[in-house]
Amino acid sequence: MTLINGKQQITQAIGVVSAALLTFSLHAQEYVMDPNWPKPLPEGIEWGQVPNVTMDQEGFIYAFHRSDPPVLKFDKDGNLVDSFGSSQWVVRPHGFRLTPEGDIWATDYERQSGHTITKIDTKGNVLLRLGARGFAGAGPNTFNGPSDVAQADDGSFFVADGHWNNRVVKFDKEGRYLLEWGGKGSGPGQFNLPHTILIDQRGRVFVGDRSNERIQLFTQEGEYLTEWDQFGRPSGMFIDHNDVLYVADYEKMRGVTYGNAESGEVLGFIEGSEPEGVVVDLDGNVYTSEVTGGRGGNGKIVRKFVKK
Numbered sequence: 456m457t458l459i460n461g462k463q464q465i466t467q468a469i470g471v472v473s474a475a476l477l478t479f480s481l482h483a484q485e486y487v488m489d490p491n492w493p494k495p496l497p498e499g500i501e502w503g504q505v506p507n508v509t510m511d512q513e514g515f516i517y518a519f520h521r522s523d524p525p526v527l528k529f530d531k532d533g534n535l536v537d538s539f540g541s542s543q544w545v546v547r548p549h550g551f552r553l554t555p556e557g558d559i560w561a562t563d564y565e566r567q568s569g570h571t572i573t574k575i576d577t578k579g580n581v582l583l584r585l586g587a588r589g590f591a592g593a594g595p596n597t598f599n600g601p602s603d604v605a606q607a608d609d610g611s612f613f614v615a616d617g618h619w620n621n622r623v624v625k626f627d628k629e630g631r632y633l634l635e636w637g638g639k640g641s642g643p644g645q646f647n648l649p650h651t652i653l654i655d656q657r658g659r660v661f662v663g664d665r666s667n668e669r670i671q672l673f674t675q676e677g678e679y680l681t682e683w684d685q686f687g688r689p690s691g692m693f694i695d696h697n698d699v700l701y702v703a704d705y706e707k708m709r710g711v712t713y714g715n716a717e718s719g720e721v722l723g724f725i726e727g728s729e730p731e732g733v734v735v736d737l738d739g740n741v742y743t744s745e746v747t748g749g750r751g752g753n754g755k756i757v758r759k760f761v762k763k
Contacts, residue, residue, distance in 0.1 A: 485723060485762055485763055486725045486727075486741060486760040486761065486762055486763070487760065487761055487763060488727045488728070488758055488759070488760050488761075489533075489758075489759040489760070489761050491533065492532070492533035492758075492759035493529050493533035493534075493535070493756075493757060493759075494532070494533045494534050494535070496527075496535060497535065500522075500523075500524070500527070500535070500538065501522055502520060502522060502755040502756055503520040503521035503522030503755060504520060504521040504745075504746040504747075504754065504755055505518050505519065505520040505521075505731070505732065505744035505745055505746065505754075505755060505756065505757055506519065506520075506521070506548060506549050506550075506551075506731045506732060506744065506746055507519045507548070507549065507550055507551035507552075507603075507691060507731065507732035507744055508551070508732045508733070508734050508742050508743070508744040508757050509551050509552055509553050509559060509732075509734050510553065510734045510735075510736055510742070511553060511557060511559075511577050512553075512557045514531060514736060514737065515528050515529065515530060515531075515536070515577075516528070516529045516530075516531075516734070516736075516742055516757070517529075517551065517559070517577075518744060518757045519548045519549075519551035519561065519732075519744075520548060520744075520755070521547060521548055523541070523542075524538045524539055524540045524541065525540040525541070525545050525548050526538060526539050526540040526579060528577075529757075531736075533759070539578065539579035540575075540579055544561075544563075544571075544573050544575075544581055544584070545561055545563045545569075545571075545573065546563055546565040546567075546568045546569050547563055547564055547565035547569055548561065548562075548563065549561075549562045549563065549564045549601070549602055549603070549617075550562035550572075550601070550602050550603035550604055550615070550617075550651070551732070552603060552604060552605060552606075552653070554574070554606040554612075555606060555607075555608050557576075557577065558574055558575065558576050558577070558582060559574070559575050559576070559577065560572060560573070560574050560603075560604035560605075560606065560612065561573050561574075561575060562601040562602060562603060562604060562614075562617070563588075563601070564600040564601060564602060564617060564618050566591070566600070567589060568588055568589040569588065569589070569600075570586050570587065570588065570589065570590060570591050570592075570597065570598045570599060570600065570601065571584055571585065571586035571587070571588055571598070571601070572584070572585050572586055572598065572601050572604050572614055583630055585598075585614075585626070585630055586598045586601065591619070593620050593622070595624075595632035596632065598614065598616045598617070598620065598624075599616065599617075599618070599619040599620040600616070600617045600618025600619040600620065601614050601615065601616045601617045601618075602615045602616070602617030602618055602648075602649065602650045602651065602652075603615040603617065603650065603651045603652045604652070605652045605653045605654050605660070606654075607654055607658070607675060609628065610627070610628025611625060611626060611627050611628055611633070611675070612625070612626055612628075613625050613626075613652055613654070613660055613675075614626070614652075615649040615650065615651065615652040615662060615663075616649070617648070617649060617650065618648060618650075620637075621637050621638060621639040621645070621646040621647065621648065621649060622635050622636065622637030622638065622646065622649070623635060623636055623637055623646075623649060623652065623660070623662060623673075623677070625675070625677070634676070634677060635677075636673070636677035637649065641667050643671070643679045643682070644671070644673075644677075644679045646662065646664050646667065646671075647664060647665075647666035647667045648664070648665045648666040648667075649662050649663065649664055649665070650663050650664075650665040650689065650690055650691075651663035651665075651689055651690060651691050651692045652692075653692050653693070653694060654675075655694055655698075655700075655716050655717075656694075656698060656716075657717070658674075658675060659672050659673065659674065659680065660672070660673045660674070660675055661692060661694075661700075663689030663690065663691070663692050663702070664682075664689070665688050665689055665690060665706075666688070668684060668687065668688050668707065669682045669683060669684045669689075670682065670683045670684075670686055670689055670692070670702070670719075683719040685712070685714070685719065685721050686700075686702040686704070686708075686712045686714070686721070687702065687704035687706075687707040687708035687712060688704050688706045688707040688708070689702045689703070689704060690703050690704055690705060690706070690730070690731040690732070691703035691730065691731055691732040691733045691744075692733070693733050693734050693735055694716045695735040695739070696737060697739075698715070698716045698717060699713055699714070699715065699716060699722065699735075700713060700714055700715070700716040700719075701713045701733045701735055701741065702714075702733070703730040703731055703732055703733040703743060703744075704730075705729035705730055705731055705745070705746065705747060708724070709726070709729045710724055710725055710726045710727070710728065710729065710730075711724065711725040711728070711730060711733055711741060711743060711760075712724050713725070725741060725743075725760055727758070727760065728743040728745060728758045728760070729745060729747065729754070730743035730744055730745055730758075731744055731745065731746045732744035738762070739762040740759055740760065740761050740762060741759070741760040741762070742757055742758065742759050742760075743757065743758045743760070744756075744757050745757075745758070
């Protein structure tokens with residue numbers, strides 16, 4: 456009797472796993488890459504590594520890449536409609552994220568002349584800058600390899616600082632230091648390369664703790680809530696208007712894992728790109744930005760995946 460029950464349990468377990476794999480496979484087939492997006496760049500502009508991509512309130516897609524000019528703006532058909540920026544405000548592009556009012560936070564983590572975060576409008580005008588160019592530090596007004604910035608509805612913002620400081624720093628809307636948390640380690644509230652950061656509709660702060668292979672969730676006062684390890688090594692994150700979390704991972708999962716932003720339940724996977732950044736438009740199309748390309752190609756591109 457015990458043997459029969461054991462066999463039944465094994466059979467049931469196999470059935471559950473098979474169903475989960477089938478569901479995951481079906482979700483993975485919901486997206487197909489658009490080979491004609493973006494269109495070729497005009498003469499004189501060449502793709503560099505693309506660590507991040509974002510979208511403005513009108514639906515234009517912005518690539519933040521390591522070439523000149525650093526910001527490329529595309530329409531929905533993949534045509535380059537504008538470009539701007541220079542080494543005067545960014546040397547080595549990294550984080551690039553839209554604010555609730557429609558501006559953009561950009562980070563520069565270049566060791567010799569970076570360590571700044573800059574808020575710009577969608578024309579490239581500098582609105583606010585924090586950090587001291589070329590001066591790394593762990594004080595209230597200095598950074599050491601800032602990787603990303605997320606802004607709350609009240610204007611306060613959080614810096615994932617980032618590549619070498621392993622902390623999150625909170626500022627008010629005017630750029631005044633409020634608080635910080637972190638430190639290098641693998642325990643709750645510690646980090647090993649906080650690479651990407653965002654705020655969900657519940658006000659929770661998501662920190663992609665890349666080298667610890669997890670996403671940690673906090674209150675806006677830095678209180679640890681929980682962590683998720685089902686999204687690989689998070690390099691980039693985005694939450695769409697349907698409350699779906701998309702996580703870019705070019706190192707472990709080698710694609711985009713997406714899931715329920717409230718619970719963390721994984722819903723599917725998008726293959727065909729090994730991305731560092733990700734953004735999703737209102738039609739559900741997914742855009743990935745590549746630095747290395749990995750097995751899938753040379754990188755240095757933004758790819759579009761169309762939801763069937």
